[in-house]
Every structure is written in C-alpha cells, then in structure tokens.
Amino acid sequence: MKREMRKWVAMLLMPLLLLTTLGTAPAYADTTLGIHVDGAILIDADSGKILYEENADTPLGIASMTKMMTEYLLFEAIEEGKISWDQQYKVNDYTYAISQDRRLSNVPLRRDGTYTIRELYEALAIYSANAATIAIAETIAGTETEFLKLMDAKAKELGLEDYKFVNSTGLNNSDLQGMHAQGTGVDDENVMPAKSVAKLAYHLLNDYPEVLETTKINSKTFREGTPDAIKMDNWNFMLPGFVYEYTGVDGLKTGTTNFAGHCFTGTATRDGKRLISVVMKAVDAKGEGSYKARFDATRALFDYGFSQFSEVEFVPAGYQFAKQKELDVVKGKEKAVAIEVKEPIRMMVKTSEKDLYVPELVIDESKLKDGALLAPFKKETVVGHVNLVKTEGTDYGFIDSDNLGAEVVTKVAVEKAGWFSLTMSAIGSFFANVWNGATSFVKGLFN
Incomplete structure (x- = not known):
C-alpha cells in the first residue's frame, strides 16, 4: 500500500518538476542563439x-x-x-x-x-x-x-x-x-x-x-x-x-x-x-x-x-608578472632590466565568464640572445606581449589573427657597458668557467 502511494505522489509531482526545469532554462544556449542562418x-x-x-x-x-x-x-x-x-x-x-x-x-x-x-x-x-x-x-x-x-x-x-x-x-x-x-x-x-x-x-x-x-x-x-x-x-x-x-x-x-x-x-x-x-x-x-x-x-x-x-580590464598598465619581473641583460651597465605591460588590457567578454580568463606572458625569443636582452636598448623596448587565456570553454579569438594583445616592454633604458667593464666581465667569465671545469674534473676523480 505504501509503495502504491509513493508511485501516485511521484506521478503528481512530475509535471511540477518539468515546469520548474523549463522555467529556469537559459535564454540562449552556448552553441546557438536560435537564429536561422547559413x-x-x-x-x-x-x-x-x-x-x-x-x-x-x-x-x-x-x-x-x-x-x-x-x-x-x-x-x-x-x-x-x-x-x-x-x-x-x-x-x-x-x-x-x-x-x-x-x-x-x-x-x-x-x-x-x-x-x-x-x-x-x-x-x-x-x-x-x-x-x-x-x-x-x-x-x-x-x-x-x-x-x-x-x-x-x-x-x-x-x-x-x-x-x-x-x-x-x-x-x-x-x-x-x-x-x-x-x-x-x-x-x-x-x-x-x-x-x-x-x-x-x-x-x-x-x-x-x-x-x-x-x-x-x-x-x-x-x-x-x-x-x-x-x-x-x-x-x-x-x-x-x-x-x-x-x-x-x-x-x-x-x-x-x-x-x-x-x-x-x-x-x-x-x-x-x-x-x-x-x-x-x-x-x-x-x-x-x-x-x-x-x-x-x-x-x-x-x-x-x-x-x-x-568590457573588463584584466591587466592595468605597468603590470608585472610575479614569476618574471625582469630579463637578464648582456653587455649592459645593468645585469637585468624590469619588464612591464605597456597598456592596460581591456576586452569584451561574457560577463559571467570574466573570471575564466588569466593573463599569460609571452616573451619574444627573437629579441633575446641566449635568453638575455642585448644592450644597449631604449626604455619601452618591446620584448613580448600578453595573451588572455580562457581556462574553460570556447574562446573564439579575434577577427584579426595577428592581434597579439598588449605589449610587454622594458621599464628603463640600459646603456652598453664600457670597454673596461666588458673586459673585466669577460675575464671573470673565463676564470669562472675554468674553475667550474676544474671542480668538475676533481669531483670526477672521486666518483
């Protein structure tokens, strides 16, 4: 008798559940707006x-x-x-x-x-x-x-x-x-x-x-x-x-x-x-x-x-990436230079999905020599750009495929080091290499 009663209650509730489901359906599906076009x-x-x-x-x-x-x-x-x-x-x-x-x-x-x-x-x-x-x-x-x-x-x-x-x-x-x-x-x-x-x-x-x-x-x-x-x-x-x-x-x-x-x-x-x-x-x-x-x-x-x-601002002007705030410099008066985003990054995104986008730093390797920036160079020298990456779902990109997002630039200029500094640096590098080679040789004798 109790089993029969549960069956009748379920049958009565089913239409109400269906109506509730229909009432909460989204206005537009993710894949189509319901338009009839080719x-x-x-x-x-x-x-x-x-x-x-x-x-x-x-x-x-x-x-x-x-x-x-x-x-x-x-x-x-x-x-x-x-x-x-x-x-x-x-x-x-x-x-x-x-x-x-x-x-x-x-x-x-x-x-x-x-x-x-x-x-x-x-x-x-x-x-x-x-x-x-x-x-x-x-x-x-x-x-x-x-x-x-x-x-x-x-x-x-x-x-x-x-x-x-x-x-x-x-x-x-x-x-x-x-x-x-x-x-x-x-x-x-x-x-x-x-x-x-x-x-x-x-x-x-x-x-x-x-x-x-x-x-x-x-x-x-x-x-x-x-x-x-x-x-x-x-x-x-x-x-x-x-x-x-x-x-x-x-x-x-x-x-x-x-x-x-x-x-x-x-x-x-x-x-x-x-x-x-x-x-x-x-x-x-x-x-x-x-x-x-x-x-x-x-x-x-x-x-x-x-x-x-x-429109959402994802990155302000002057933003620095915590994992890479600077680049190494060779033949410069400084050993490293700070890098930052030149212009703020604003983009039209679905408001409900704005938290799905994260900025990604892309360094232009063609601007580097052995992973470092060659001095001299001016302030705001372009060294890369920022991509906004969507962590879930589909992102359609831009109508122009060459839209690379905001530029990443050097925060200051770095002058080329003088002859004496470059010479001393080269000597220091030479002896450092010799020392490292000798150390490796000695260690090899005992392995």
Whole structure:
C-alpha cells in the first residue's frame, strides 16, 4: 500500500518538476542563439574580439555586402588623391543599361549624363544603387575588370580568406546583360565566409569611420530639384524610424540575391560600445527568407552582445608578472632590466565568464640572445606581449589573427657597458668557467 502511494505522489509531482526545469532554462544556449542562418558572426568593433560565431568559415554568397569593398577602395582612392568627391563621371553604355533595370536597386542615369562621385557614392551607400557602384569602380580603375584586381589585392592585404569577387556590386553576373568582367562566368557571384565579411567591415569602420555619416541616412532624394529626382530609402530597416528599428544602429550594408538569400552586415552602438554583426542567408522558422528574417537574426545577435558581454580590464598598465619581473641583460651597465605591460588590457567578454580568463606572458625569443636582452636598448623596448587565456570553454579569438594583445616592454633604458667593464666581465667569465671545469674534473676523480 505504501509503495502504491509513493508511485501516485511521484506521478503528481512530475509535471511540477518539468515546469520548474523549463522555467529556469537559459535564454540562449552556448552553441546557438536560435537564429536561422547559413552563417553568422558577432564581433566587438573596437578590438575585433569575436563574441559569437555560427558556421562563420564557410564561403557563402554575399550579394550587395560586396559594396563594402567598393566603399573601402573609394575612400582609399580619395585619401590618396587619385580621385575627388566632386570629380565628374560620364555615363557609358554599360552603366546606362544597368541603371535602367528597375528590377535591380538603381537610380536611373541619363545616357548623356554626368554625375559627381559623391552623389554616386550616396546612391551606393543609401540605396545600394548598382549602376552607381559600377561607375565608381570604373572611375577608380578604368574598367570593372581592372577594379576586380584591386578588390583581390585589398582582400589579400586585409587578410580575408576564401573570397571570390566577380563584380563590384554583388549582383549575379547574369544580371549584367552580358557585360560582366572579363575572365568571369555569366552565372558567377561573389562569395565570402561570414568571418571575412566581418573582417572587411571591421577594417572599413576603423580605417574610414566617416562611412557611417552616409550609411545612417534613412532617406535622401537623388538629384533633388531636377526632373531626375528620385527618393532613396535606405534598405537598412533597422535604422531609426523604420519598421525594424533598433536603438544605436547606424549601418552598414544589406545584400539580397536569389543565390545569397537575405544577408546583412549591421553595426550598432550602446553605452559607448560598438558591435558588428553579419548574418547570411537568413530565414524564418518556416525556412522562408525575408527582410524580417535577416533583421530578426541581427536583433538577436545585438541583444546577445549588449546584454551578455561587458568590457573588463584584466591587466592595468605597468603590470608585472610575479614569476618574471625582469630579463637578464648582456653587455649592459645593468645585469637585468624590469619588464612591464605597456597598456592596460581591456576586452569584451561574457560577463559571467570574466573570471575564466588569466593573463599569460609571452616573451619574444627573437629579441633575446641566449635568453638575455642585448644592450644597449631604449626604455619601452618591446620584448613580448600578453595573451588572455580562457581556462574553460570556447574562446573564439579575434577577427584579426595577428592581434597579439598588449605589449610587454622594458621599464628603463640600459646603456652598453664600457670597454673596461666588458673586459673585466669577460675575464671573470673565463676564470669562472675554468674553475667550474676544474671542480668538475676533481669531483670526477672521486666518483
């Protein structure tokens, strides 16, 4: 009877236990945020620290996110004085034909028209205008075919991986009416992994932050006050005033083609921190791609980053490692020199995991000779760097693999010892070696 009673009590309690378990489930699992994408990544825009990634190394279609590379090369050309904002572009058969295709995102260009680089750039950045983008590419390189060489060279310089550029716009080449770049196929399209897209955005924002002055514009009229005036609404519907508005969003680039699906590289700030997100081929729970799907996925990434992560100072400037506060010095007036961390080490980490990170000293052995630093050398001579090592769980690292953390430097300068001191040191070392050799010999006689 008692056994039967225990069975009934257990059956009654089971639903309550299940409800309790469900109620305490985390909002996000460690491996996924519940977004429906083929690839995604979230990084800290200042340091390049990767906060989250999902299939971020697989090359996928990038569509008009390609235009971030065109923007980078445009800003670089302006900076180097190769072209100017008020420079005029004369429409040719290629850009005219593409601009008249209203199935694509375009501002119609007049066959005999001329346009400034600035107004073409605004059409690119705000309205993702494809013919305007080609016009900029032609202005910089002469032809789009030559511009592809610049895109490839810059991608290599920035350290992008697994990329393929076949045009300056991100369109499928089949949309270019047979005028696609030489050496590319009619059905080719630009591809890149989410990690490389994020790295491109990271460098664009850090090298040319003025791009945000245009990407944050909700709407602008192209050629306002003329018969050619056309309203350009930004395709980034997360900007203030749009249907998927998200506080702090001010960029960066959408992308949509049949091949790439619905993509978006977004950036937003909150409490002084900027994040960069990339979502690729976003769909909803039913597997259908849409603008809403890509912005919902982006919102989930931003919510995760801003709510779960914070910047933590792990090591202050001047910090010395207890196990190695100094390095030996050879041929110097001092026998050793103190070493310290030059700048404080701050990093965006998951707030609940900040105690899992420990600083690790890495000495650059190439700076040493037989384990010692050769005099003379100046104050703040770099002798190594600090890594932050996560003791448990996965750490995604940085978007730039060459991010070595804070530098470790000498605390003071050390001059080279004089001739007499060096001579006496050498004599002392000689006799010390002789004595050690003799001692070893004598000991050997009695062993």
